[in-house]
Amino acid sequence: MSNVFTLMLLRETRLMFRRPAELVNPLVFFAIVIALFPLAVGPESQLLQTLSPGLLWVAALLAVLLSLDGLFRSDFEDGSLEQWVVSPHPLVVLVLAKVLAHWLYCGLALVMLSPLLALMLGMPLDRIPTLLLSLLLGTPVLSLLGAVGAALTVGLKRGGILLALLILPLYIPVLILGSGVIQAALQGLPTTGYLLWMASLTMLTVTLAPFAIAAGLRISVGE
Amino acid sequence: MTDAYLETVDLACERDWRLLFEHLHVSVKPKDMLQVSGPNGSGKTSLLRLLAGLMRPTTGDVLINGVSIHQQRNELTSNLLWLGHAAGIKGLLTAEENLMWLSALHHGASREQVWYALAAVGLAGFEDVPCHTLSAGQQRRVGLARLYLDAPALWILDEPFTALDKQAVTQLELHLAAHCNQGGMVVLTTHHPLQNAPSTFRELDLGQATL
Structure with a gap:
């Protein structure tokens, strides 16, 4: 079983690096949104610093959402999903590996890029670790919850908007906690409580979301 | 019955x-x-x-x-071996990678078995070619090569x-x-x-x- 898990990761890695555009898309989107804000709002560093937690989180969230529409699309169209469903290996394990790969090449990449963009917005250097921790705990939730929506809408011709409508309300708790923890750090308040809440949210989605994704895929394939 | x-x-x-x-x-x-x-x-x-x-x-x-x-x-x-309209072949992966993965979803197959299966469907020499460069018939053959692996009964x-x-x-x-x-x-x-x-x-x- 763990063998299939690693093979799925390997397969996704190969696919990802053979179409690098998809790898770069969310990162470019993330960077552009953040770079445009100082131009629109004006170069007041105090204002930008106050806005920075929310900006970074909203931009990261939208970048993940942008990449989610295609998460299962090509697997659905070329029949791969059917093969996963009729495989004796549990669909949950396959799905978890698929989403982990998505997180590694989208979520984790965003996390790595975020310190640079945070410094551009004038965030103090000593607050960067909190930012990293908050995104590191939050982006898996974005990938997993988004995958539930992607699994349910993969059979639809134009599922993009529906996906956003389905998923954005579910993103609200992690958005509030994620930007809240950075805001607290900026004001010099303790952040442990927020981070523990985020960690438990992450654990909850890692445990439960794969089952919902697998069920969603079964429904989409069965249509 | x-x-x-x-x-x-x-x-x-x-x-x-x-x-x-x-x-x-x-x-x-x-x-x-x-x-x-x-x-x-x-x-x-x-x-x-x-x-x-x-x-x-x-x-x-x-x-x-x-x-x-x-x-x-x-x-x-x-x-069960299921082969639908679309056979689950990824265009970006090579014939060998596709078959290795599809067989890993079931009982698994060694590299030699996969090469033998590809040769059996007339794709010897195409093992390392990305499938999107193959013709429609050749892509179909990649899917059908699974029938020459250690296949299930149904x-x-x-x-x-x-x-x-x-x-x-x-x-x-x-x-x-x-x-x-x-x-x-x-x-x-x-x-x-x-x-x-x-x-x-x-x-x-x-x-x-x-x-």
Whole structure:
């Protein structure tokens, strides 16, 4: 079983690096949104610093959402999903590996890029670790919850908007906690409580979301 | 009907408020080859998807050894080779990578076995070529190469002859017949009349009566 898990990761890695555009898309989107804000709002560093937690989180969230529409699309169209469903290996394990790969090449990449963009917005250097921790705990939730929506809408011709409508309300708790923890750090308040809440949210989605994704895929394939 | 491996009981299928078929009783036992035929839109693919457990029937049930497949998914999935309209071949992966992955989803296969299977379908020398550069017929062959690996007993094939040339069609027919003679089971849809069918060959016409 763990063998299939690693093979799925390997397969996704190969696919990802053979179409690098998809790898770069969310990162470019993330960077552009953040770079445009100082131009629109004006170069007041105090204002930008106050806005920075929310900006970074909203931009990261939208970048993940942008990449989610295609998460299962090509697997659905070329029949791969059917093969996963009729495989004796549990669909949950396959799905978890698929989403982990998505997180590694989208979520984790965003996390790595975020310190640079945070410094551009004038965030103090000593607050960067909190930012990293908050995104590191939050982006898996974005990938997993988004995958539930992607699994349910993969059979639809134009599922993009529906996906956003389905998923954005579910993103609200992690958005509030994620930007809240950075805001607290900026004001010099303790952040442990927020981070523990985020960690438990992450654990909850890692445990439960794969089952919902697998069920969603079964429904989409069965249509 | 007691020796049937796979059978359907009073199966009905409805799609978009249109009844495709009802009261369908089909049974497949070892060595059987069943061709599902009928006009376009008569529910051939739907029947195959029901048998493979990909869809839920409107009424009725699909049984393996007398027990519903939805109660024993493992019994079905570990004995099933499903080849749909789209065979699950990734254009960006090479023929070898595709086959290695598809077989890993089931029992797994070694590199040698995969190379042997690709040679068997006439793709020797194309192992390292990304599949999107292959022709439609060659891509089909990559999917069909799975039939030459250490394959499960029950094969459910949706239009396996599409895009194949004459020689490949004959070869596949013989391979399917050989599989049945060794105790395997084949359920397939095709519009093309089979020239090399085994003695246990039966045809189910969904345009007409039940079997």
